[in-house]
Amino acid sequence: MALKGAIVVDTERCKGCGVCVANCPTNTIALAHEVNSRGYNFVHMANPDNCTGCTNCATVCPDAVITVYRVKI
Amino acid sequence: MAEKILMKGNEAIAYGAIDCGCDGYFGYPITPQSEVMETLMKVQPWETTGMVVLQAESETSSINMVYGGACCGKKVMTSSSSPGVSLMCEGISYIAGAELPCVVVNVMRGGPGLGTIQPSQGDYFQTIKGGGHGDYKCIVLAPASAQDMYDFVDLAFELAFKYRNPAMILGDGVIGQMMEKVELREPKPRRTDAEIRALCDSWATIGCEGRHGNTITSLSLDPVTQENFNLHLQKKYDTIQENEVRYATYRTEDAEHLIVAFGCMSRIGEAVVDLAREQGIKLGLFRPITLFPFPKKEIDALVPQLKSIISLELNAGQMVEDIRLIVNGRIPVNFYGRQGGMIPDPEEILEAFLKTIK
Amino acid sequence: MDINEIIKPENLVYKKTPILKDNILHYCPGCSHGVVHKIIAEVIEEMNIQEKTIGVSPVGCSVFAYNYLDIDWQQAAHGRAPALATAIKRLMPEKYVFTYQGDGDLASIGTAEIMHACNRGENIVVIFINNAIYGMTGGQMAPTTLLGQVTATTPYGRKAELNGYPLKITELIAQLEGTCYVTRQSVQNPASVRKAKKAIRKAFENSQMHKGTSFVEIVGTCNSGWKIPPVQANKWMEENMFPFYPLGDMKDR
Numbered sequence: 001m002a003l004k005g006a007i008v009v010d011t012e013r014c015k016g017c018g019v020c021v022a023n024c025p026t027n028t029i030a031l032a033h034e035v036n037s038r039g040y041n042f043v044h045m046a047n048p049d050n051c052t053g054c055t056n057c058a059t060v061c062p063d064a065v066i067t068v069y070r071v072k073i
Numbered sequence: 074m075a076e077k078i079l080m081k082g083n084e085a086i087a088y089g090a091i092d093c094g095c096d097g098y099f100g101y102p103i104t105p106q107s108e109v110m111e112t113l114m115k116v117q118p119w120e121t122t123g124m125v126v127l128q129a130e131s132e133t134s135s136i137n138m139v140y141g142g143a144c145c146g147k148k149v150m151t152s153s154s155s156p157g158v159s160l161m162c163e164g165i166s167y168i169a170g171a172e173l174p175c176v177v178v179n180v181m182r183g184g185p186g187l188g189t190i191q192p193s194q195g196d197y198f199q200t201i202k203g204g205g206h207g208d209y210k211c212i213v214l215a216p217a218s219a220q221d222m223y224d225f226v227d228l229a230f231e232l233a234f235k236y237r238n239p240a241m242i243l244g245d246g247v248i249g250q251m252m253e254k255v256e257l258r259e260p261k262p263r264r265t266d267a268e269i270r271a272l273c274d275s276w277a278t279i280g281c282e283g284r285h286g287n288t289i290t291s292l293s294l295d296p297v298t299q300e301n302f303n304l305h306l307q308k309k310y311d312t313i314q315e316n317e318v319r320y321a322t323y324r325t326e327d328a329e330h331l332i333v334a335f336g337c338m339s340r341i342g343e344a345v346v347d348l349a350r351e352q353g354i355k356l357g358l359f360r361p362i363t364l365f366p367f368p369k370k371e372i373d374a375l376v377p378q379l380k381s382i383i384s385l386e387l388n389a390g391q392m393v394e395d396i397r398l399i400v401n402g403r404i405p406v407n408f409y410g411r412q413g414g415m416i417p418d419p420e421e422i423l424e425a426f427l428k429t430i431k
Numbered sequence: 432m433d434i435n436e437i438i439k440p441e442n443l444v445y446k447k448t449p450i451l452k453d454n455i456l457h458y459c460p461g462c463s464h465g466v467v468h469k470i471i472a473e474v475i476e477e478m479n480i481q482e483k484t485i486g487v488s489p490v491g492c493s494v495f496a497y498n499y500l501d502i503d504w505q506q507a508a509h510g511r512a513p514a515l516a517t518a519i520k521r522l523m524p525e526k527y528v529f530t531y532q533g534d535g536d537l538a539s540i541g542t543a544e545i546m547h548a549c550n551r552g553e554n555i556v557v558i559f560i561n562n563a564i565y566g567m568t569g570g571q572m573a574p575t576t577l578l579g580q581v582t583a584t585t586p587y588g589r590k591a592e593l594n595g596y597p598l599k600i601t602e603l604i605a606q607l608e609g610t611c612y613v614t615r616q617s618v619q620n621p622a623s624v625r626k627a628k629k630a631i632r633k634a635f636e637n638s639q640m641h642k643g644t645s646f647v648e649i650v651g652t653c654n655s656g657w658k659i660p661p662v663q664a665n666k667w668m669e670e671n672m673f674p675f676y677p678l679g680d681m682k683d684r
Contacts, residue, residue, distance in 0.1 A: 019661050062458065062465025
């Protein structure tokens with residue numbers, strides 16, 4: 001059985017601090033090249049296939065911008 | 074027949090607190106008012122009414138405990154004497170800025186600095202003109218007897234809640250230490266949680282049952298918001314000035330000269346009036362009971378019949394400035410006072426008064 | 432597997448607690464305050480005590496904590512939060528009462544209030560954020576600033592002979608009879624966040640058991656004050672703060 005995950009980022013609230021990126025164990029997320037209306041490079045799933053839905057990114061996020069989903073397959 | 078008990082003014086504050094349904098007292102010992110907390114600790118009202126009594130680690134902490142309790146819609150109070158009240162001024166400013174009801178008792182002693190432990194009225198400016206930072210006012214009651222000390226706790230809480238504003242009882246070492254008969258009222262019960270919720274739920278921090286959280290703060294980073302709030306405060310103070318003036322007079326009907334005195338000095342002033350009258354001088358006495366709101370209109374109304382006013386104070390001349398603002402040069406406004414804990418006798422005052430009208 | 436197949440309500444495993452309001456936090460990117468706010472909010476939600484919790488916010492960056500957690504809040508004068516909390520808890524013993532204070536607020540100007548509230552064993556929770564600097568006023572020396580650390584008021588590094596030593600106030604607090612639980616935690620990675628959250632939950636639970644004061648220090652970062660980007664700041668914290676402020680429980684009874 002494998003775990004498959006996905007995150008949804010509230011990009012407007014994201015400040016692009018990158019703490020989630022540093023704590024992602026599967027190299028799923030990265031800061032986007034685009035910026036939000038406040039000028040921050042928000043986080044996104046650069047490699048969505050890697051995500052296991054471990055919630056590490058959301059756990060360390062200071063701005064609570066990440067929602068995590070997970071399925072067992 | 075109501076019960077009458079011989080007690081000190083400071084003890085009367087303690088009984089006044091218990092009997093008006095006070096929820097909490099937080100204090101720190103300082104002469105000449107330590108009997109307030111000593112009495113409360115001896116009576117142990119937490120066993121009867123549930124009133125909380127706590128000795129804090131400082132006056133700074135006491136007033137901030139009062140702030141915390143007042144945020145909860147509770148009837149909370151503290152008492153201290155001049156140096157201690159100086160320490161409380163930060164907290165009083167916060168309480169005024171957060172529009173919270175509470176009662177602070179100052180049993181004044183001589184200053185500045187550590188000063189003396191004898192009676193004084195040297196904190197008039199501090200109390201009336203601010204003390205803490207920013208444009209705020211406390212409602213200020215000036216007791217002249219142990220009975221006043223007892224009665225004014227209830228009155229101060231009533232006014233504090235009516236206007237959501239700190240109320241101060243500005244006593245002095247004479248009133249605090251003097252023993253007099255005090256007539257006790259039927260005690261009021263403390264407000265129930267449901268009553269507090271009904272009365273204060275729109276602002277108090279009593280748990281956000283069925284609503285979003287309330288925040289009590291005096292902080293605003295936006296100057297427009299802050300100015301509007303300040304204007305709101307000033308409007309409230311105008312309403313208080315309009316509606317809450319309290320005063321007493323003694324032999325003013327035909328008076329040609331007037332003593333203005335508050336607190337213990339009004340008691341001595343009555344004796345001066347009688348002495349002057351024996352010499353055929355038509356002297357009367359006006360006692361402001363509320364120092365804010367100051368009885369401006371009421372003193373102004375007496376000016377046309379008067380040749381002079383003398384302000385009697387246990388300080389270097391503080392209230393006299395407010396009287397001069399009212400009189401505005403129409404008649405002489407003189408001053409006599411003692412400082413440092415000294416108290417004048419009636420003969421001494423009469424002599425000083427006679428010199429002013431020569 | 433298509434992402435839209437995964438992003439469905441039944442597959443939800445983590446979302447922002449509704450105790451946290453939707454306001455965008457004013458904190459700098461990567462600031463530890465946000466994580467601590469979030470885990471306090473999660474504890475409040477999990478314990479179902481939103482309507483029974485009263486927070487006291489300090490002076491400092493976290494003065495605005497009241498903008499983010501949907502509970503009743505009081506905003507205290509600088510350092511006085513433990514005095515407010517004392518009165519709230521004594522007057523309403525059934526409520527959960529916590530203070531949220533930074534190092535300047537708690538360990539400098541408010542030293543008397545925190546010591547005596549803890550010594551009386553007030554049944555409150557104290558959340559103490561130690562980032563070794565004054566954040567809101569622009570990065571001046573805090574009582575907890577490390578020796579050698581550069582701040583706006585120690586531009587050549589903190590020197591003991593000029594500035595005194597960094598204050599391990601939590602160790603002092605642990606000596607007080609009134610405290611029942613004293614711990615130092617951090618929030619820089621998922622494991623530490625989960626541990627810190629457990630500590631905060633335990634502290635809230637203690638406060639209803641009349642065991643005394645629960646004190647949770649969180650060693651955190653101040654990226655702007657330290658002038659170090661968020662991810663590197665976490666590393667700097669691990670390398671420099673943790674040796675002087677070691678993590679773990681100091682007291683649990």
